[in-house]
Amino acid sequence: MIDWFNYAAGNHRVTCPACGRGDRDRTLGLTIEAAGNGVSHCFRCEYTESHRPDRGTWIGSSVKPLITVTASIKHARLRTNCPKLGWRSL
Numbered sequence: 001m002i003d004w005f006n007y008a009a010g011n012h013r014v015t016c017p018a019c020g021r022g023d024r025d026r027t028l029g030l031t032i033e034a035a036g037n038g039v040s041h042c043f044r045c046e047y048t049e050s051h052r053p054d055r056g057t058w059i060g061s062s063v064k065p066l067i068t069v070t071a072s073i074k075h076a077r078l079r080t081n082c083p084k085l086g087w088r089s090l
């Protein structure tokens, strides 16, 4: 597991927790956004790990589709809350 709180926002190269052979073996690309969300991907073994301040840390990339689904649900809800016909009649 990556100790996400050790890193500032930006791009880093760190040792892969899955295949890393030591401190100098940095195959894991790590990106941290200003908001604190982070994603990492190992160029050698395809290991991925993600971190979000509100959701914690998880291993694997299966979360990406989940985020897309959540976003589309929010979008649909917004549409139903904004009836264009009512707005036009004003």
Ligand SMILES: [Zn+2]
Pocket: 016, 017, 018, 019, 020, 027, 042, 043, 044, 045, 046, 047
């Ligand atoms: Zn690796």
